[in-house]
Amino acid sequence: MDPLDISQFLVDEGLTLGADEIVALTTNKARRQIRFGNNEITISKTWDEVVAEVLLERNRRVLTATTTDIEKDSLRKTVKDLVSMANVMKPHESYAPLPKGPFQYAKIPELYDNRISKLEEESADYVIAAVDSATNTGATRSAGTLLVEESTSKLISSKDVEGQRSKTMINLSIRSLADGEASGVGISCGTNLNDFNPKEAGEKAGTFAKKSLHPKLGKPGRYDVVFSRVANAVLFDIVAGMNSAFYVDAGISCFGAKVGEKVASESITLYDDALAAGGIGSTPFDDEGKPTDRTAIIENGVLQTHLHNTLTAEKHKTQSTANATRTRLYRTWMPLPWNVVVKEGKHDDEELLEGIEEGLFVNNITYVRFQDYRTGDFSGIIRDGLFKIENGEITNSVKGLRLSDNILHILQNANALSREALQMSHWWMEFDTPSVWTPLMTAKNVGFTAATK
């Protein structure tokens, strides 16, 4: 069967077997990845994937399945198993019907680039460009990944809904080391080659690695901080992800019962923009087939809404924000952000540093863990560049500190953003945001701890 005929087949099977409603999404995807380490390619990977996903509703029971077993009999069995499970499950508390079509979907510019779909072994040239420029700017060795992807997805629902989208994506992430500890990072990503710049990503990684040499041991305490775009990608993935109504209900959020309240300083405005031109996560429809939009999550510091699918919207007595999708790992059905966009400020990047008398520049954050999601208390590892700022200038590299604060506290103490937002796709996105557009951000009084022995 042609992969793009699978969705219709699943919907027809579901209705025949007794589903009240069914929506199927099939994605045919070709991906290539080059992984490199120590300036060498360690492996080249190709994925040829067809993935079919179904959401089925019967007597207010709601079930979903994901399958890569796409032989006709197996697909039939998948639907049959869902119907059997529906017969013994309990009704969903906040069942609501799937969106009724037909819909006209937006045409999102710059989502497909033929040049990306044709890339084969010449992708290695991008890796060479990035590694060479990192080496030329101070790295002794570099590691990273280049991912190139082309996909077409077809969605069909029993509610007179049909949609198709085609996308390409390219993402280079390079981490350079100048010795065992001194490191830097560079990211260049997008849906087309126009803005893709592996050389610049390599330069950033190499420059930060060199700057990170000869670090001084940092003192724990509170500092005014400039967060880089890479660091902000991790922070705002958390902020947007925690506004999934599913996570709010599950206790995995510090934004519960705060819609309409001030949760950040006035400088913070945050959107989820599914229609962003060239957005890695952009899509004209969500996994229920509802047309997507640009949704303000936080506007001038005030929380506007959580992100919803039809089920969570019913529970929260509001409208779906068209964020129905599934998590990457377990394919859990829940609303999640498409593209997070942090509204730019008025300053040049350099001006943000100039405003700080004594503080820190944080270039990258990973391994974020929460003491308590409900309060937002967390800590995270800082790497790839932590620098002391004195009288508006970076003076030296710092080591041994850990970011230890609270998500709401950082948002409320954010006081300035730079004027250029760039798209970032970071491997440490635990809330599954495909991309974050962000400028630099400063925040006052941010906590840092250190090892005591």
Add this chain to the structure above:
Amino acid sequence: MQELVNLAVEYAEKLGADYAEARFQSDLKKMYLLVNGKPDVGRFVRSSGMGIRVLVDGGLGFLSMNRPDKKMLRKRVRETLKIARSSAKTFKGSIQLSPEKTFKEEWEVKPEVPFEDVSAKDKMSLLIDIDDAVSSVKDVGVKIPSRYLYILEYETKKRFLNSEGTEISSSLPRLLFFGLLTASESGKGTEQDRLYKGESRGWEAVKQWNLVDYAREKAQTLGRILKTAQKAPKEKLDLVLGSEVVGLVMHESAGHPYEADRIMGREAAQAGESFITRDMIGQKIGPEIVTVVDDPTVEHSFGHYLYDDEGVKTRRRFLIKNGIINEFLHNRETAFEMGVESNGAARAEFFDREPIVRMANTFMLPGDSTFEELVEDVKQGVFMKTFGEWNIDDRRYNMRFVGRECYIIEDGELGRRIRRPILEITTPGFFGSIDALDENLKFEGAICGKSDPMQGVPVWHGGPNVRVRDVRLGGIE
């Protein structure tokens, strides 16, 4: 799809591959989810397909496919070899695999109670019973307003074949229970704790876990912490760490840094590297009483397997032996690079992931003291029984654990509860400060994430209760 495994290996060899392997893998995962007492969207994931790896001229290529299409398979194998050759030509092309014995084996873990013998209704009923138990303010002593509970059952079948003649088939059931409870008390804020159980067996695991009592006890503890726990001390003291904490320390600080691919820099971009270097084998890192192993052969363990995803027979690995750095975790690529044999640590989460160096079940071997003996020799200290938040830097040198269930120790006796003490310590600082282990050994299940694309593999970690001398608790003044 399974029959294409032979075709893939034969075709890659025909095209000149120095080595080829193909692994058909099917995973059926079913999840039952309850959020605040209400059934959420039930689901399953049926993942099946083939992962193929080729080595040609020192360049490594990986291909994954799930469509049963011979023509497309040949096309993709040709492309994979072409790209691997090309990268080997452009770069040094120095990748080789260690020579290993070949095997023709079938192994399986047979469930006593297959998952399909228990109805979805009964599985949901179990979650509802757990939810009822933790929701009873009378029994628990505090409100638990957020309750996120799920059961995840896996069935993994694999067929591995390589061009050297190894053929391995396996079948493994796994069961995971996860919960996140949030307790709330007016004027005291909130406290959260995770519930986690994982084993490689059928539904019979549930009986042993006694989930209703386990969850109730966790909820009761959260209530007691909220109502009675006081501020943690700041002065220098001795710590007794519970086996739950010790287990995760072993995973993070003795497992990850001993992964040879990290040591070689292959994971530098994402997971990171290691403070351990290849020349540190034989160096002392802790007292003689400390021995840390990683052992996939532990029966019913969550990280259980007998042959790894390169077809190598696995064994218990002694990472630290009597305080000395003893061996690293290897796949065939790192083993060749370091001039040793693979110790069978190559794991791939799904068919579409390459096998990389992973832990299985990492734990410190117990000592011979009793728990009481650990405590009675402490004048002023803290017993950190469980943890909430944790993390560690990417070289695995600087770690942090925030305690959940914790008590003061005064003059050899456990005293009042304290709230969220923070242990922030270097790995050598930790191992160098251990002076006693008790005779207990407990394991916790977890999913360990690594690499890009992310691979989350089931693991256990564990250990005894451990005494650490002369540390200062961290945090911001």
